Amino acid sequence: MTVSKTAEKSSEKPGDAAKGRKDATEAQPEALQLGELSEQLGYVLKRAQLKVFENFLRCMASLQLTPAQFSVLLLVEKNPGRNQTEVASTLGILRPNFVALLDNLESRDLCARIRSTNDRRSHILVLTDKGKAVLARAKKLVATKHEARLNELLGQANREALLGMLSKIANEF
């Protein structure tokens, strides 16, 4: 699979005509045949995932939220008062790697760690007011720019079917 994220930096600057372009009489560089690759679910899945993440980042540029950060905010909002281990493991993030992620969100005052009184080892996670506000704006951006674009491309019904199949794979495969 192995699909990088780089944009196909087309070296085609507006001025240079007939450089990469050969007219019909000239031999084409011929694009490669994907062949069975285009039937490999893993390959297509990865390419689609990269595109979706890429678009997500563009939509969120004004808020500077990555998919990972967005998912943390969403989960903490829905489940306030849980500790780091619980939130991290739900997202499939290992506890050591969750620390820096949280450090970032906390330094931006989007989320706060609170020492639990029940268990003074654990840190309870809560969204700050700013965090709630940013998340609300993020949700709107996702809905109006990101998901809307997907609906436009696939249609509402197909989009839901896609989500269902992916969930099935994610949960039962």
Next chain:
Amino acid sequence: MTVSKTAEKSSEKPGDAAKGRKDATEAQPEALQLGELSEQLGYVLKRAQLKVFENFLRCMASLQLTPAQFSVLLLVEKNPGRNQTEVASTLGILRPNFVALLDNLESRDLCARIRSTNDRRSHILVLTDKGKAVLARAKKLVATKHEARLNELLGQANREALLGMLSKIANEF
């Protein structure tokens, strides 16, 4: 999104009853609510992709082929005589990162670099006999273990619909 690959190392050893398990009278640790997260295409897409790759690796364990390596072999088989730049860019791999990948395949005698006579800068890529044989076995494993499992889970028609939608996202998003 941020979904790690680690298996949920359940600390539930066969012997320890009633440790993590609370009976109905006892307060449950309560799984977190995913909430809107489960509707986020990016999140589900990433989780599904990780599962598929994970399964792919298991199926290919005997041949020691990663998804990336498999895709290179497939592409070179279908397009023999192309150079590194062409193959790499088709797969979305940057040229510098393609070098080590090829070094690996070549050291295992699955693929060969041949200096082009037309353009002595470029290396023409070809599968070795062993490479062809290994790829053939790989294809069989993928078909019988990997894709078969997906068909079983989704059904043939759904699997094709899924592939179509993902391709659309990958190409038109």
Next chain:
DNA sequence: GATAATTGTTATGGACCATATCAAATATCG
């Protein structure tokens, strides 16, 4: 024939993932 562009390569840094380990706090059990 001088200059620019291309190819494969190396070096390097960043992001993400995974494991081991630690101190503090808590749970468990003799």
Next chain:
DNA sequence: CGATATTTGATATGGTCCATAACAATTATC
């Protein structure tokens, strides 16, 4: 109770993958 084990957040570290800059050899361009 008190010794031992476990859990939590954290640090350190190594691996993999992705991205950019730069280089020598070769080729294209003018």
